[in-house]
Amino acid sequence: MNEMQRIVLASRPDGVAGPENFRLESAPMPEPGAEEVLVRCRWLSLDPYMRGRMDAGKSYASPVEIGDTMEGRCVGEVLISNSDRYKPGDHVVGAFGWATHGVAHAKALIPVDPDLAPVQTALGVLGMPGMTAWSGLNQLGKPKEGETLVVAAATGAVGSMVGQLAKLKGLRAVGIAGGPEKCAFAVEELGFDACIDHRQDVRAIREQVAGACPDGIDLYFENVGGDVLEAVIPLLNQHARVPVCGMISWYDLDTPPQGPDRLPMLWRAVLVKRLQVEGFIVSDFWHLFGDFRKEVGPMVRDGRIRYRESVAEGLEAAPDAFLAMLKGGNFGKQLVRL
Amino acid sequence: MNEMQRIVLASRPDGVAGPENFRLESAPMPEPGAEEVLVRCRWLSLDPYMRGRMDAGKSYASPVEIGDTMEGRCVGEVLISNSDRYKPGDHVVGAFGWATHGVAHAKALIPVDPDLAPVQTALGVLGMPGMTAWSGLNQLGKPKEGETLVVAAATGAVGSMVGQLAKLKGLRAVGIAGGPEKCAFAVEELGFDACIDHRQDVRAIREQVAGACPDGIDLYFENVGGDVLEAVIPLLNQHARVPVCGMISWYDLDTPPQGPDRLPMLWRAVLVKRLQVEGFIVSDFWHLFGDFRKEVGPMVRDGRIRYRESVAEGLEAAPDAFLAMLKGGNFGKQLVRL
Numbered sequence: 172m173n174e175m176q177r178i179v180l181a182s183r184p185d186g187v188a189g190p191e192n193f194r195l196e197s198a199p200m201p202e203p204g205a206e207e208v209l210v211r212c213r214w215l216s217l218d219p220y221m222r223g224r225m226d227a228g229k230s231y232a233s234p235v236e237i238g239d240t241m242e243g244r245c246v247g248e249v250l251i252s253n254s255d256r257y258k259p260g261d262h263v264v265g266a267f268g269w270a271t272h273g274v275a276h277a278k279a280l281i282p283v284d285p286d287l288a289p290v291q292t293a294l295g296v297l298g299m300p301g302m303t304a305w306s307g308l309n310q311l312g313k314p315k316e317g318e319t320l321v322v323a324a325a326t327g328a329v330g331s332m333v334g335q336l337a338k339l340k341g342l343r344a345v346g347i348a349g350g351p352e353k354c355a356f357a358v359e360e361l362g363f364d365a366c367i368d369h370r371q372d373v374r375a376i377r378e379q380v381a382g383a384c385p386d387g388i389d390l391y392f393e394n395v396g397g398d399v400l401e402a403v404i405p406l407l408n409q410h411a412r413v414p415v416c417g418m419i420s421w422y423d424l425d426t427p428p429q430g431p432d433r434l435p436m437l438w439r440a441v442l443v444k445r446l447q448v449e450g451f452i453v454s455d456f457w458h459l460f461g462d463f464r465k466e467v468g469p470m471v472r473d474g475r476i477r478y479r480e481s482v483a484e485g486l487e488a489a490p491d492a493f494l495a496m497l498k499g500g501n502f503g504k505q506l507v508r509l
Numbered sequence: 510m511n512e513m514q515r516i517v518l519a520s521r522p523d524g525v526a527g528p529e530n531f532r533l534e535s536a537p538m539p540e541p542g543a544e545e546v547l548v549r550c551r552w553l554s555l556d557p558y559m560r561g562r563m564d565a566g567k568s569y570a571s572p573v574e575i576g577d578t579m580e581g582r583c584v585g586e587v588l589i590s591n592s593d594r595y596k597p598g599d600h601v602v603g604a605f606g607w608a609t610h611g612v613a614h615a616k617a618l619i620p621v622d623p624d625l626a627p628v629q630t631a632l633g634v635l636g637m638p639g640m641t642a643w644s645g646l647n648q649l650g651k652p653k654e655g656e657t658l659v660v661a662a663a664t665g666a667v668g669s670m671v672g673q674l675a676k677l678k679g680l681r682a683v684g685i686a687g688g689p690e691k692c693a694f695a696v697e698e699l700g701f702d703a704c705i706d707h708r709q710d711v712r713a714i715r716e717q718v719a720g721a722c723p724d725g726i727d728l729y730f731e732n733v734g735g736d737v738l739e740a741v742i743p744l745l746n747q748h749a750r751v752p753v754c755g756m757i758s759w760y761d762l763d764t765p766p767q768g769p770d771r772l773p774m775l776w777r778a779v780l781v782k783r784l785q786v787e788g789f790i791v792s793d794f795w796h797l798f799g800d801f802r803k804e805v806g807p808m809v810r811d812g813r814i815r816y817r818e819s820v821a822e823g824l825e826a827a828p829d830a831f832l833a834m835l836k837g838g839n840f841g842k843q844l845v846r847l
Contacts, residue, residue, distance in 0.1 A: 223781075396776050415780050421773045430768015435759045437772055438734050441788040442753045443561075448786040450779040 175200050176486050177270035180235045184225055187423045188497065192225060193241070193490040201274040208252045209274050212245035212267055215486070215507040216294035217493045218328070222422040240268035241489075244299065245509070246283055246290050247273075257282075262290045264298065269489050271509055288471050295504035296471050296478045299453055300328035302463050303416060306456035307392060308333050311414035311449050316341035318389035321380060321406075323347040323399045325357045325366055326479065328504035329416060333392045334363050335476050336467075342390070345383045347376070347399055349499040356502070360477055369399050376402035387411075396421040401433055404440050415450040419497065479503025513538050514824050515608035518573045522563055525761045526835065530563060531579070531828040539612040546590045547612050550583035550605055553824070553845040554632035555831045556666070560760040578606035579827075582637065583847070584621055584628045585611075595620075600628045602636065607827050609847055626809050633842035634809050634816045637791055638666035640801050641754060644794035645730060646671050649752035649787050654679035656727035659718060659744075661685040661737045663695045663704055664817065666842040667754060671730045672701050673814050674805075680728070683721045685714070685737055687837040694840070698815055707737050714740035725749075734759040739771055742778050753788040757835065817841025
């Protein structure tokens with residue numbers, strides 16, 4: 172127990188990220204100082220935003236430096252506590268990165284109640300992705316009963332929550348996902364009104380989304396960009412809202428792709444339909460985290476909100492699981508069990 | 510006096526609009542019915558939005574039908590009034606289209622006070638363009654003292670008002686305009702802090718705008734699209750606001766232009782900078798027209814707001830003046846004296 176394992180950023184991606192960008196390392200076990208806590212990580216969360224941290228200076232947050240531990244959050248158990256706030260065995264969420272262990276100031280941790288729901292939900296439906304969905308939908312999307320919402324990556328950690336929350340508010344919810352299995356899950360398990368497979372050309376996606384949205388789209392929760400965005404733009408209604416949460420299909424781009432240039436098409440829609448397009452990051456809304464947990468916690472406990480997990484085993488599996496997720500290979504919230 | 514003149518839409522443009530899309534016609538003089546008023550138009554307003562009305566189904570409003578009078582507003586004098594609201598000689602604004610005369614219900618007209626300012630300002634600084642600038646800037650742009658605003662078409666009817674209102678609110682105002690004469694006017698007469706010539710490549714525009722905006726851009730009031738938009742995107746600050754009022758450089762597009770595809774670049778900026786991008790049309794804010802005139806009327810009267818007009822003579826000159834305006838050939842608010 173004198174060593175821990177971690178995965179560091181070995182190099183920056185040149186376009187598409189690959190396994191060569193990561194390296195598994197051993198490191199000395201850290202020792203907690205005053206008011207600090209040593210945590211054994213049990214569940215690591217893998218999230219699309221991490222792709223942005225691998226590039227230099229493209230995202231809101233500072234990039235991960237070459238040789239540094241990949242950024243991330245985990246749920247773990249307290250091993251040693253130098254704080255009154257925690258005792259050994261307590262469950263916490265902390266930003267320890269892709270690592271088996273970590274030390275943090277007690278104030279930087281979020282306590283997890285293992286009786287509310289399985290502890291790893293603090294990384295999913297009751298954690299950052301759930302909070303992202305809840306705040307983007309409500310704060311930017313301004314959903315109104317009877318409206319129609321479309322969300323892509325509909326079985327992912329964020330998209331599945333967006334659709335379920337929208338349904339609970341009385342909206343029509345139409346998902347977009349990759350493949351018939353995910354689409355069936357979205358409708359049958361998550362309660363979406365319809366789900367369209369994005370593995371077809373833009374025109375076919377558009378026709379099927381149009382068929383599933385007879386009154387047009389009032390709220391497009393953007394996770395993906397790319398062809399799905401192009402397909403959806405002409406279907407947006409006057410005064411539609413477009414919270415921009417992610418653009419997973421474009422994260423690997425390092426230069427503008429070949430044309431045609433789709434910017435004028437978007438711009439005309441913004442103008443003519445008076446669209447509200449707004450980017451956000453969940454940390455803008457952390458002050459609402461208590462409200463989120465109070466509202467959504469009971470929904471998870473009593474099964475009104477359902478979720479699915481995709482679990483990789485062992486820290487060494489994290490890079491492949493992450494790269495597969497960027498291509499849509501996960502099915503539900505992507506976790507690594509450590 | 511049994512005939513009036515009007516200009517009708519002869520055909521829809523195939524891409525770039527041209528003189529062949531218009532036709533001058535005579536028509537019988539209309540007769541006012543009960544509660545109606547016959548008006549002799551004296552000043553016709555030419556505005557970029559009219560380009561959108563020439564295409565089928567691309568804009569917020571219904572298109573002008575082939576053979577119908579081109580849409581537009583004029584200031585004129587009442588010739589015959591069948592309403593207690595107006596008497597002969599009164600000045601009014603009405604939506605009579607590109608025509609020498611028109612009949613309208615008295616309630617559809619806006620009275621013009623000839624003692625406040627020259628009557629044609631009811632088509633410019635104190636009319637629809639002024640109101641567009643005022644409402645887009647304040648309702649969507651949320652300007653704050655000390656921030657930096659950029660607006661293109663800076664000497665046009667809308668842009669010149671946007672910049673001057675921003676200056677009066679304590680913002681740094683940087684204009685973009687076509688050619689050194691317009692740029693000099695923007696700085697010397699309108700009081701912009703700087704004005705950049707857009708008649709150069711994207712990189713040069715960007716460098717010069719960056720130099721004029723040492724603290725970045727907090728508010729980009731969008732009138733033009735195209736290369737100016739591309740130049741400005743990387744200079745936008747976190748939480749910048751982008752009210753989308755027009756895209757004059759793209760109005761003639763009927764198919765997406767060649768690449769590269771600039772949509773991912775915009776989308777990344779929206780996400781990473783949490784931009785607020787929102788389209789609008791002035792009619793969304795007509796309920797504020799009284800507030801606008803109360804605030805801006807005195808500014809025009811006492812010279813805090815300055816304006817410039819580009820005047821074409823005679824209805825038959827309207828098509829050429831309109832087409833030239835779409836290419837930036839006007840200098841200030843484009844009018845036709847009838």
